[in-house]
Amino acid sequence: MTAAPVRILVADDHTLLREALCDLLRSEPSFDIVGQAGNGEDAIRMAAELRPEVVLLDIEMPRNDPPVTVRRLLERDPGLHIIVLSMYDGQHLVQELLALGIRGYLHKSTGRDTLVTAIRDCVLSSRNTVTVSISPDSLRARAPEPEGTERLSEREAEVLALVAQAMSNRQIAARLGIAEGTVKRHMRNIFSKLDAVSRIDAVNKATGLGMLPRRHSGPSSLARFPARQVF
Secondary structure, three states, rough: OOOEEEEEEOOOOOHHHHEEEEHHOOOOOOEEEEEEEEOOHHHHHHHHHHHHEEEEEEEEOOOOOHHHHHHHHHOOOOOOEEEEEEEOOOOHHHHHHHHOOOEEEEEEOOOOOHHHHHHHHHHOOOOOOOEEEOHHHHHHHOOOOOOOOOOOOOOHHHHHHOOOOOOOOHHHHHHHHOOOHHHHHHHHHHHHHHOOOOOOHHHHHHOOOOOOOOOOOOOOOEEEEOOOOOO
């Protein structure tokens, strides 16, 4: 008897990329795309309505706090398999989401074969594994921060990474789907934590302390771990 196709919900706010990903997955006869979401809240709602087996989750969407979204998805369906797809692969966030129970964390530069294998492994394989494909830099230990230095939150680091790309507060707000006033509040917190006097100073200090996500430029590192093990 032929196994039923794996039901997949794809959540990504970039319409063109999301549709291209869906087309790629539809070419696999064992996959069925049951829905597409463009933000975190829609992903949670559609997962409850459509009951997919796998959610491919972009963490850099509007109305989406990654740990909160993952928790809410798994609270509603503990058997759901969540695979995160992201351009950001900071070690702290990867470890936090793995600890919450995601079944994969893949950098968006990963190849088709890796993605397809990750989906099949988490649903069809008898091995209880997770798949991680991220940049080598994210696995390297960071230098200890000077005493008294307060770490940036994940959102603050995300905002400052966009500042490093010369984006204005208005552009950052539009990119992240938040209010411009919220961006200004994050910037005040960043300046305070880093004792920075300008946006450039904040970027330079955060980069020197290893607080900013690194832009991926090399091959990904691929690893598979027992599902309950967090590296």
